[in-house]
Amino acid sequence: MSGAWRATIGAGSCGLAAGAAATRRALQNNAQILGIELQIVSTGCIGLCAREVLVELRGPDGVTWLYGEIAADKAAELLQRHVIQNEPWIERLLLRQGIAVHDADFWQWQKRRILARCGVIDPESLEQYRQLAGYVGLKKTLANPPHALLAAVGEAGLRGRGGAGFPTAQKWQSCRETPSDLRYVICNGDEGDPGAFMDRNLLEGDPHAVLEGMILAAYVVGAAQGLVYVRDEYPLAAKRMQRAIAAAREAGLLGENARGPGQPFDVELRRGAGAFVCGEETALIAAIEGERGIPQRRPPFPTERGLWKKPTSINNVETYANVSWIAAHGAAAFRSVGTERSPGTKIFSLAGDIARGGLVEVGMGTTIRQVVYAIGGGGRGGRSIKAVQIGGPSGGCLPATRFDTPIDFEALPGEGAIMGSGGLVVMDDTACMVDVARYFVGFLRDESCGRCSACRVGTLRMYEILTRICNGGGVLSDLDELQRLATAVGDLSACGLGRSAPNPVLSTLRWFRDEYLAHILEHRCPAGRCRTLTQFVIDPYLCDGCQRCWRQCGYGAIALLGRGVAMQIAGDVCGSCGGCRDVCGFGAVRVV
Amino acid sequence: MTLGRRKRLLCGGALPRLWAGSRPAWASAGGGGTVVAIETDFAGVARRALGRCPGDVVGVLQGIQAECGYLPGPALAEVAAQTGRSLAQLYGVISFYATFSLEKRGRVVIRVCQGTACHVRGAQRVTEALTQHLHIDPGQTTEDYEFTLETVACLGCCSLAPVLTVAGHTHGRSDGPRAVASLVQQHDHEEESW
Missing domain, CATH: 3.40.30.10 (Glutaredoxin)
Incomplete structure (x- = not known):
């Protein structure tokens, strides 16, 4: 050898x-x-x-x-x-x-800037991070006064990557200017959106980039203490971040002289305990303080009165990684990608019914079509894509006809969705949009903190109506009722969770009203997802008799007539779960 | 009609017996990579957790749960006494967060991901297969305290949907039969950990 x-x-x-x-x-x-x-x-x-x-x-x-x-x-x-x-x-x-x-297209259309080190370096090695321009920006920044970096971040036009897109420099400025003896910086790693995993990957793949961003932020706002809040479902991310913190401490990057001589800064890791609403910054503060994670009214904003009533700057994991990049490469280079009002790149997690799912980074302003078809390779198994769900439970579903919408902070809200943290779940013709709306409303019903009646009761009522429609018991007036309820929940809730809770309902009502009508008027689910309305049959001309569906069926509803002979579904035993359709390689299982 | 977990407190749901006496000792029935308390000194567990992360109530509760598998009443009484919070306040915190359990759980906890991608790719079938196999619904524990079946918001492994974890080990691309097979594999996990 x-x-x-x-x-x-x-x-x-x-x-x-x-x-x-x-x-x-x-x-x-x-x-x-x-x-x-x-x-x-x-x-x-x-x-x-x-x-x-x-x-x-x-x-x-x-x-x-x-x-x-x-x-x-x-x-x-x-x-x-x-x-x-x-x-x-x-x-x-x-x-x-x-x-x-x-899979050349997967790599070719991406701009892997923030992810450049992810999947290349050993995430637990400070040495390897340093070899690839790590902590270079920090060194440069510490040689200049704090407002130099603040100006650079402002010039770069960096906007928060957690969803709302608030200008980072503005947030820091406010925190910096509030008089106080103590300030905090917090890294929000409570990536609760189902279908999103950008922050997990950054924390797992390049934790030092996030940590460097935090040290930079602390230098700008003048914080002596930082906290990383990682959600409970990400044990590996927490472990790697903990090790990165320990390594940075050992190297003197954290500790007594972290922000220059006599300027201490240290970071502590906190684990979430499973609550979606704790991604909201005031709820996150409550969680760290050991209370129920209930959002508080803003203002005062956390930058004025945050953790332990001290000014606190809370930024998302990806935002911090962007800060490190800006500090190393400068504002002009940052603006070379993206749009005028949404500069830079954005990481998306591409999942669902897609041929090539994964973590992708593209310039802002890239269209959904480019991400889904060029990078993602289109539908799984050649099926046609019906919609993408973008932005998690606060976002919306966009139909294939709107795939030319550029992904940035400005264009998506006009279409009834938001960019959110970057979750992109692709749905093909086997996904029922009424069921998807019900799924999100059910999620929000469970995760609502219960403080505002509109959100607490409104999500429950919407869930009941959507369940009724999915079961075939819906009436036409339900659609108006849903619309009214959704608007009320959005108008009467205090925090972002409640205010955006109607989006999944409103966007599906807007773009997929025909599916609602099919459920209500024709008592059928076109996608074959709502079980009480669905019956499957196997097309004997397409079936090859491979028996894959027979092995899959948990109900024992598929008759085995011999190898090579077409299968049959016994309708009265069948649970309409659709397992057979998913495994069938011939497209022989169809909705009646 | 069901109300979400968090709202029960607001709607006047009955408080569980946090102050019930210490539960009998229970021991592990063999390996498997799960944490099992063998001692009954729950107050001692609480004191240790308090020593590890003073000032972080959620962290203290997590520490207790990591050691005992759930939050035993006597440990909570100790936390309440030491932190100056009432048991009711502690219950408020505990009932808010999904990971905390006030009831003894199985040796092996199975969590089925309910994320969007998993939902679209058939998480319900995974849950059904496990329910059929173990004869318990999500949220329940088998009579022999071997398995607890739970659902979890999103594990962030969406490209491998549907996903489940068995005793802390994540399995991707599960369908019904494969989910059940993952349970059988659980004994191999100890050597497989990274």
């Missing part, structure tokens, strides 16, 4: 869920058996989650080869082919030395 090989495994939460740990063990064992000198290292999420487990091989010649879909049982074959036979396994090869072989 020639020299040492290195295998880098994408070991974010998604990689681990796909079996990265087993792959690592298999690579280790097989390398030993084959007599290969193989060093195995881990990195954060590489981005193309749809092809997990991702393994990058680097040979003694220094050329890197990124392979996809290397489950544990493929490890032996990978080493055999690539290392022993010295022939790349073309079918699974994604990138060769950064040049795309498969």
